[in-house]
Each structure stands twice: as C-alpha cells, then as structure tokens.
Amino acid sequence: MPTPANLPVSITITRPDDWHLHLRDGAVLADVLPHTARQFARAIVMPNLKPPVTTTEQAAAYRARILAALPAGLQFEPLMTLYLTDNTPADEIRRAKDSGFIHALKLYPAGATTNSDAGVTDLTKCYKTLEVMQELGLPLLVHGEVTDPAVDVFDREAVFIERVMQPLRQALPELKVVFEHITTREAADYVAAADRFVGATITAHHLLYNRNEIFKGGIRPHYYCLPILKREEHRLALVKAATSGSAKFFLGTDSAPHPKGLKEHACGCAGCYTALHALELYTQAFDAAGALDKLEAFASFNGPAFYGLPRNAGSVTLTREAWTLPVELPFGETSLVPLNAGETIAWKLA
Numbered sequence: 001m002p003t004p005a006n007l008p009v010s011i012t013i014t015r016p017d018d019w020h021l022h023l024r025d026g027a028v029l030a031d032v033l034p035h036t037a038r039q040f041a042r043a044i045v046m047p048n049l050k051p052p053v054t055t056t057e058q059a060a061a062y063r064a065r066i067l068a069a070l071p072a073g074l075q076f077e078p079l080m081t082l083y084l085t086d087n088t089p090a091d092e093i094r095r096a097k098d099s100g101f102i103h104a105l106k107l108y109p110a111g112a113t114t115n116s117d118a119g120v121t122d123l124t125k126c127y128k129t130l131e132v133m134q135e136l137g138l139p140l141l142v143h144g145e146v147t148d149p150a151v152d153v154f155d156r157e158a159v160f161i162e163r164v165m166q167p168l169r170q171a172l173p174e175l176k177v178v179f180e181h182i183t184t185r186e187a188a189d190y191v192a193a194a195d196r197f198v199g200a201t202i203t204a205h206h207l208l209y210n211r212n213e214i215f216k217g218g219i220r221p222h223y224y225c226l227p228i229l230k231r232e233e234h235r236l237a238l239v240k241a242a243t244s245g246s247a248k249f250f251l252g253t254d255s256a257p258h259p260k261g262l263k264e265h266a267c268g269c270a271g272c273y274t275a276l277h278a279l280e281l282y283t284q285a286f287d288a289a290g291a292l293d294k295l296e297a298f299a300s301f302n303g304p305a306f307y308g309l310p311r312n313a314g315s316v317t318l319t320r321e322a323w324t325l326p327v328e329l330p331f332g333e334t335s336l337v338p339l340n341a342g343e344t345i346a347w348k349l350a
C-alpha cells in the first residue's frame with residue numbers, strides 16, 4: 001500500500017535503551033540477547049532468575065555470561081540489578097554501588113509475578129536497607145502490584161499505590177523509585193504528580209492493547225502478562241503519559257520470554273516476548289497518537305537522565321515498511337512465540 005504523502009516515511013532517533021528487560025540465563029541467552037542488542041545500546045536486566053540474583057557476586061557472574069553470549073560486532077551494555085529480599089543486608093547495597101555495574105534493586109512482592117517466590121513479604125522489613133539506597137542514590141524498581149488474593153487482579157496496581165507506594169515515599173522521600181511497567185490511569189497520574197525521585201517505565205504492549213486482546217476469538221495466552229492488560233481508558237492514559245513530553249516516563253519493554261509450551265498451557269506463564277520488534281511497536285504506538293516527535297525523549301533521553309547516565313552516541317532509523325513476524329523463534333531446546341507472531345506490522349528498524 002502506498003504511504004499517503006502527509007505521513008512521515010521514516011524517523012531517526014538517538015540510539016535508545018530498554019529500561020526493563022528479562023534476558024533469562026543459560027542456552028537461551030544467545031537466542032534472545034541479539035534481538036535486544038540490535039535495537040538498544042543498554043538494558044536494565046531483571047534479576048528474577050531461578051535462583052534470583054541477590055548478590056553483587058552473582059550479578060557479576062551473570063553479567064559475564066550475558067557478555068559472553070553477545071555476538072561479535074554488536075555493542076551492548078547490560079545494566080545489572082539485584083533482587084531485593086526480606087534479608088538483603090545494607091552491606092550488599094554498598095557492594096552493589098561500588099561495583100559500578102549494578103544500577104538498581106528490584107522489588108518483587110512475594111508471589112506477585114514470575115519467579116517472585118523469594119521476593120519481599122513486607123516492604124517495611126527492608127526500610128533500613130532502602131535507607132542506604134536512598135543515601136547512595138541507588139534506585140528501587142518496583143513490580144507494583146499487591147498480592148492480597150482478596151484484591152481483584154485488575155485492581156492490584158491501583159491498590160499498591162495506596163498500600164505500598166505512599167507509605168514508602170513518606171518514609172523515604174528521596175529514594176529514587178521506578179514504578180515498572182505501569183498499566184493504569186491511577187499509576188500514570190500518581191507518577192505524573194510525584195516529585196523528581198519517581199519515574200515509570202511503560203511497555204509497548206500496554207500502549208497498544210487493552211484487555212480485549214487477550215480474549216479475541218478465544219483465549220490468547222501470548223497476550224497474558226503481569227500486570228495484566230487493562231481497560232481501554234487505562235491504555236489511553238498510558239499513551240497520554242508516554243507522549244506527554246514528561247521526563248518521568250521512559251521505555252521499558254518488559255520483554256519476558258517463556259517457552260512456547262509453557263505459554264500455551266493449562267496454567268500459562270505471564271510474559272510477552274517483544275524484544276524482536278520492540279522499537280517498531282513503540283513507533284507504531286507513538287505514530288497512532290500523532291506523537292512521533294515525542295518518541296526520542298521517551299526512548300533515548302528520559303531513562304538515562306533518571307539513572308544519571310549519559311545518552312548514547314549514534315542513532316537508529318525506522319521506516320514505514322510493512323513486514324511479517326515469524327511464527328516462532330529458537331529458544332534453547334524449545335521455541336518461543338513472539339507477540340504478534342505471524343502478523344504484519346507497519347514499521348521496520350533499518
């Protein structure tokens with residue numbers, strides 16, 4: 001189809017980063033890492049391995065395995081994180097900061113999501129440790145959902161704001177906090193109204209889809225992730241936040257690979273694999289909002305500013321050029337189904 005004359009046919013932006021990524025470990029690393037490294041110069045690497053990455057020593061070893069899996073010719077810097085537990089000692093925070101390669105700690109409320117069993121049972125238990133993070137300027141990244149089974153799964157993020165976020169920010173007002181993968185109007189409003197110590201990542205899939213997508217013509221497990229897709233009004237609030245020009249919102253794909261057999265399953269895993277085409281999906285979302293001019297700050301400037309890191313050198317170009325995604329990808333001994341498998345999308349990374 002010819003492109004109408006008034007639509008931009010390409011966009012060039014400073015090389016972006018992914019501020020929320022799951023790379024997993026072992027043989028599959030080499031299958032997923034090149035997808036990310038092709039688009040992004042750096043990524044905040046999530047620590048929810050089995051067992052979780054809880055010490056600086058473990059993070060150093062994991063970082064070395066990531067770099068060893070990087071194909072020659074690709075430049076990529078993994079920004080490591082530690083998994084916060086009820087017992088993370090203050091000394092571990094100092095070691096993490098001194099390492100130079102650990103950029104944050106991650107809060108998984110115990111039981112909230114994939115590999116969160118070793119997560120925090122009550123955040124107030126961690127306040128002493130968080131105080132040291134505040135002092136050293138090491139951000140806390142939060143999976144912002146309560147785990148109370150009495151709370152409806154669609155309300156868990158909004159309730160987290162009241163039950164965890166507000167008391168935390170009251171107790172430690174200068175602790176840098178990233179509200180990860182926000183999915184609701186409540187979270188977008190909360191972050192927009194907060195001071196400079198709070199930021200948020202937004203995924204491409206939460207910008208593009210509402211919860212209807214999970215149930216279109218039958219149950220579609222590849223659209224199941226946590227926090228779960230919400231109503232259209234929430235998607236619109238996320239698009240508004242991402243395209244607002246506010247420096248508090250930045251790109252975080254939450255690309256989360258799971259083997260095909262565990263997604264297409266009676267009790268399927270949560271997580272969408274978008275690393276293959278993330279930048280194209282974000283471009284599509286910003287284009288649909290008429291806000292391509294806001295993509296660069298969201299993808300390439302706001303994240304480094306929040307983390308106190310320099311912007312990347314170099315650039316990437318996307319063209320309005322339709323291409324069809326593979327139906328599956330290699331994933332160690334098994335296979336991986338990307339989000340939008342077999343579908344044609346409108347933008348292509350050059």
Ligand SMILES: NC(=O)N[C@@H](CC(=O)O)C(=O)O
Pocket residue numbers: 022048113114143224225226227254256257270271272
């Ligand atoms: N987002 C997801 O649905 N899953 C993530 C975990 C997470 O980010 O919560 C995963 O590790 O699979």
Ligand SMILES: [Zn+2]
Pocket residue numbers: 113143180181226227
């Ligand atoms: Zn999460």
Ligand SMILES: [Zn+2]
Pocket residue numbers: 020021022046254256
């Ligand atoms: Zn995640």
